[in-house]
Amino acid sequence: MPSVLTDLWIQFSILFGARAAAHIVSPAPGTRRLIIDCVFFLALTALLLWNGIPPYSVEDLGSAVTLRFVHGSLKTIWWLAGAMVLANCARVFLILEHKPREGRLLQDLVVAIIYVSAALCIIAYVFSLPVGTIIATSGVFAIVLGLALQSTLNDVFSGIALNLNRLLSVGDWVVLDDDVQGKVVETNWRSTQFLNKTGDLVVVPNSMLAKSRITNLSVPDISHGASLTVKMQASVPPKAIEDTMHQVLLGSREILRSPSPSVSITGMSRDSIEVELSFRVPTLLSVAKARNEIFDLIYRHTFAASLPLASDPPAEKTAAGAGKPDFVKSLISLAPIFANLTNDEANALASSAERVVMKQGAVIARKDSTTSALMMLARGVAIVEDGVDDGRIEFARLSPGDVLGERGVLLGSKEVADTICLTDVTLYQISKGKIAEILRERPAIAEDLAALLLTRTKAEDALHQASSDRASTTAPDLRMRILRLFHL
Template identity: 55%
Template sequence: MTLSLTDIVLNPLTQFLALVGLRAAAKLFAPDSGSSRLVMNVVFFTALTVLLLYHGIPPYLLDSEPASVPELVSHGVLKTIWWVGGAMVLASCVRMFLIFERKPREGRLLQDLVVALIYVTSVLCIIAYVFRLPVGTVIATSGVLAIVLGLALQSTLNDVFSGIALNLGRPLSVGDWIMLDETVQGRVVETNWRSTQLLSGTNDLVVVPNSLLAKSRITNMSGPEGVHGASLKVRLTPTRSPAALLDAMERVLLSSNIILKTPAPSAGILGIDREAVEIELSFKVSDVSKVGSARNELFNLVYRHIEAAGIQLASQPGSAQIVVERSDREHDVKARNTPMRLMNTITLFAGLTDEEKEKMASQMVRLTFRQGELIAKRDTALTSLMIIRSGVVAVEEDDGDNRIELGRLAPGDFFGERGVLMGALEFADVRALTPVVIYEIPKERLALVLKERPGIAEELGLLLTSRTKREEEIRASWRTDVGQHPSSLSVRIRQFLHLGQT
């Protein structure tokens, strides 16, 4: 039997091959992206559906017996391709939906489960509508095989179904910091069919089987929001009233730059006896990974504030404690040497000798400021280096209707070095958050010391560079001396203070 050209062109198999050729050509010219591939698959599937229905081959119905074996084969092939193509389009839609939700890794288990269900349904439809086999018999036969495989893979299937249950219940997500039974903790970096992978605080990868995870008590420290609460306890000697000790600890929390200001941190007395007053500092951080940094900062601030307030740490219960008695005369000497002790806490003057420090301390001037008082105004050049003796100071910027806080300073911190060392203007207001005591060092006294020790200018350049970088991160719009090299800063310091080059 000879087929004419018209018969060949109108043959559904020929038209299908032409459709495949068009699909291949479109792939060459279309952009290689998930959305474009999905659009081309949808267009191809729609065109194939129209083609089959036009030729009276409904793929979702049992058609009458074909007239010949070639028609039986060609119709079966086209129906099979139609069902497989439909499954591919639905699977692509599922994956694209999870990508648009911006959670492709988080929903991998549920995604794979839905895709597998789509393909299994497609295979059953091919068996029923193409090969004309009873689906019930196939399912029963496969059920026996499934029981055998289930017994052989019991542990693996336990992990798989536990993973499905965890994904549907969603007690955790990728990026959450979780703790299991107070023994294992880390940040979730991956979830798959068999296990969940955690990155611990020591940067080790911990792989937890899903079956074990489903049985464990999970503490999600990142949910329902990223804010995480923490606390630390401090024991102080009861040489001052509990109210004074509590006020010192509240200043510790007030001067922190890491913990959140809202909700406000709190300090509470847990107990008191003749040996110690135990105070708990409660605070919150924006992310659980910042708890360690916040604790380190608070311990440092506790030491600085109790030194400024004349308070001592108490020993732990049961440990030996050495009590050193001081005479009134020694107490008076200590009070007179407050500027000297303050000089020893400043890294800026670590390279000076004790004699040079004493000369500078002898000319320090003591200033006091009330709570809320403005210490230094923005766009003014300070003529003295201001060292905080006690209290908490805030560095603020007025942004129209709101005041933006750029940082807080505690006892031992200093400011005004730009004006003293380079004649630069202050980039923000400096305000007292509590009653503040400040010692100032005049520029003339500092210039004499630097003239005797010009090498310190290099150290000042390094220090100013590090502080400038830190402030640049806080206030991106700050444009004064940003990004300068330490050597260029030291040159400016020498020029402004009229120091000779070395």
């Protein structure tokens, strides 16, 4: 008997040593760790059966105490090893699903069931005790404990239900019926934690969450729909308002192009026409930025099209209807590049501007060409892009009040991309000679122009991956180039 036990301990010592060495080589949990545990469990099973110790059978009570102790110890190790393999399978499954955090509660539940089952099997097959009696006895304690922890258990089972239904996951933006809105950062046995827009942590018990109406803003995808309403005067046909609002949406860079944004007339009276603009943005956090941009575009496009807002004066009194010089001067006031001009200088530019109309698809300025006039959009939308087919890079979308051609006129440089009309476009050209006259009278304006040019140049270079010598250009360098070009 001692020799048999000695051989048995030697065999299992070698197996346990091999497993320990394998875990030292691969200490981190994961697929390789699971494979090691599976190999160990299969080898342990084979050794037990080889030595005539079936782990799923009750030990003979007539056997020697030492033999029963050794067999019981090995059976206990076998059941625990099996439970460990099943528990690791559950964990690895969640890792492969790339959702280890939101599945933690469900993982804990499955692991607990596995280890409780293994413990009952050890009681039955190792200690030869009646499992049914133990379960019945523990049931009484479970009832007492359940009554004492009723509120906690309500949260626990609500959390289990929420995880099984997959109503929300970590990273989702959700809105509850009590106006709680935030991003799910963790869900555990008792509660779900949200991070709201102000960066505060909101903790909601699972029992309350299960009773709430949940709106998941991240399903079926993380893009988010939004809308805004504008009231216009009923002095123009609704069709003209609709076309202008389509141009507003076309000029926005913050919204998604698919699905297509839409414009709908939602109300009409003798005094006003109500228009709703609907669109989608990449994420919920992009809504405010997109709405701000669209409101700015609404102001510029309605001004350019002489469409008064509901609270504006009648259309015939707006700047757009007061004659060409006043209208162009108002456009000049919208352009940041002309922000520091005096009233006389703005009037001089407006008087010299020449009106040009271009059809949809026409090229306003081609890449590698040098423009000879500064151009300012008065109506429509244009796009600045480079590349061919699917590889095209969009630099900007131009709307009324935007200026193009400043690189060629002020620096003598070539255009870095094509500027193409997305709609029918009306623009006003200001000759290089007129810009030179203003610079000769006030050379300090060159510094303001250089600062604005630098901002646009850096943005274009970042998108176009320009060379380092262009990226290192500074405002003083651009100012000197402008002054040298105009011989100042």
